Amino acid sequence: MEQFPVAHNCLQVGGRPLTEIAAAVGSTPFYAYDGAVMAAQVDKLRGALPAGLHLHYAMKANPMPEVVGHLAGLTDGLDVASAGELRVALATGTEPRDISFAGPGKSDEDLRLAVDSGVIINMESA
Incomplete structure (x- = not known):
């Protein structure tokens, strides 16, 4: 490698x-993990995408708080799929407007936390 x-x-x-x-x-x-390698990969991805595109890190790839915290500073936001991931995302200091909550099967507790936190909620069919 x-x-x-x-x-x-x-x-x-x-x-x-x-x-x-x-x-x-x-x-x-x-x-x-090597933070410099993660930063280089994000830069490489940004270079391949159209300018002005917002890049969010999907925490389902790796919700480890240290990884999420590092990538939160390199991307435009975070994508979460559970209340636990949302708590980790908020703990990084990421603005709620830069966090999107996606994925089917959201519980009432998940939705309550998302609404109370002010994050963007993507709704799917049941």
């Missing part, structure tokens, strides 16, 4: 050897 170079026979993530990250984490398996 070009995003994750190998140096001294060890995969590098964020400029650090994966073995060093594993030692710091203390257990395996684990996920390692």
